[in-house]
Amino acid sequence: MQRKKKKEALIQFGKRLSQIRKAKxxxxxxxxxxxxxxxSDIKKFEKGEVNITxxxxxxxxxxxxxxxxxxxxxxxxxxxx
Amino acid sequence: MQRKKKKEALIQFGKRLSQIRKAKxxxxxxxxxxxxxxxSDIKKFEKGEVNITxxxxxxxxxxxxxxxxxxxxxxxxxxxx
DNA sequence: CCGGATGTGGGTTTATTAACCCACGAATAC
DNA sequence: GTATTCGTGGGTTAATAAACCCACATCCGG
Numbered sequence: 324m325q326r327k328k329k330k331e332a333l334i335q336f337g338k339r340l341s342q343i344r345k346a347k348x349x350x351x352x353x354x355x356x357x358x359x360x361x362x363s364d365i366k367k368f369e370k371g372e373v374n375i376t377x378x379x380x381x382x383x384x385x386x387x388x389x390x391x392x393x394x395x396x397x398x399x400x401x402x403x404x
Numbered sequence: 405m406q407r408k409k410k411k412e413a414l415i416q417f418g419k420r421l422s423q424i425r426k427a428k429x430x431x432x433x434x435x436x437x438x439x440x441x442x443x444s445d446i447k448k449f450e451k452g453e454v455n456i457t458x459x460x461x462x463x464x465x466x467x468x469x470x471x472x473x474x475x476x477x478x479x480x481x482x483x484x485x
Numbered sequence: 486c487c488g489g490a491t492g493t494g495g496g497t498t499t500a501t502t503a504a505c506c507c508a509c510g511a512a513t514a515c
Numbered sequence: 516g517t518a519t520t521c522g523t524g525g526g527t528t529a530a531t532a533a534a535c536c537c538a539c540a541t542c543c544g545g
Contacts, residue, residue, distance in 0.1 A: 324440075324459055324462060324463050324466070329459045329462075332458070332459060332462055333458070333459070336458060350490075350491060350492085351491075351492070351493095352490075352491070352492095353490095359405070360533085360534080361533090361534065361535060361536080362491095362492095363492095363493080363494080363495090363535095363536085363537095364532095364533080364534080364535090366492075366493070366494090373531085373532065373533090374457040374458060374459045374502095374531080374532075375457060375458060375532070375533090376455040376456060376457050376458075376501090376502080376532070376533085377413070377414070377417060377455060377456060377457075377458070377461060377476070378405055378410045378413060378414070378455045378533095379532080379533075380458065380476075381405060381410075381413055382405050384480075385405070390476075390480055391476045391480065392473045392476045392477060395458070395461075395471075395472045395473045395476060396473060399465075399471055399472065431520075431521060431522085432521080432522070432523095433520075433521070433522095441503085441504080442503090442504065442505060442506085443521095443522095444505095444506085444507095444522095444523080444524080444525090445502095445503080445504075445505090447522075447523070447524090454501085454502065454503095455501080455502075455532095456502075456503090457502070457503085457531090457532075459503095460502085460503075
């Protein structure tokens with residue numbers, strides 16, 4: 324994946340994560356406890372600064388109480404351009 | 405995520421990847437060209453040896469012509485135990 | 486006013502992913 | 516029978532994700 328597209332993908336993912344977290348009315352620190360990751364790292368994920376692995380993705384899904392698929396449920400049109 | 409569960413998750417992911425690749429009748433090397441990753445790495449992914457990042461996940465999805473979500477479309481019951 | 490939670494930004498070290506490459510034997514095709 | 520493609524297994528090095536930690540300003544409730 325090209326540098327630019329990769330960055331865009333991570334930002335889209337971050338937005339999706341943020342969306343779900345807020346829908347569940349969880350703070351960074353609350354979610355951090357639920358999914359056993361550091362609270363300050365979650366913000367990095369939501370900003371699209373980190374290219375997380377699927378294990379971390381699943382940790383987040385567990386904490387949020389959704390299927391891992393949900394976290395990738397963003398519009399993927401930008402991938403096709 | 406506990407060590408054991410993480411391993412199980414990666415194996416489930418690998419199986420799903422293998423399933424889709426075979427359904428599309430692609431060899432490791434063919435898929436490798438389509439998604440621009442090394443052919444010998446794809447086998448490692450399918451064996452669950454590597455905890456890939458979402459950028460690589462998307463590369464695979466692009467090569468396979470499916471939405472990234474599809475690659476996480478495995479049964480996640482083992483996550484809940 | 487004060488204690489607690491929150492968002493934010495900035496660090497560190499260690500493990501491991503990404504991105505490569507090579508060689509072999511078996512199966513497939515020409 | 517040889518050229519191609521395949522699965523397989525085994526490497527390397529550089530980049531970075533994981534897993535931590537800390538400080539501070541703000542906001543809110545008691």
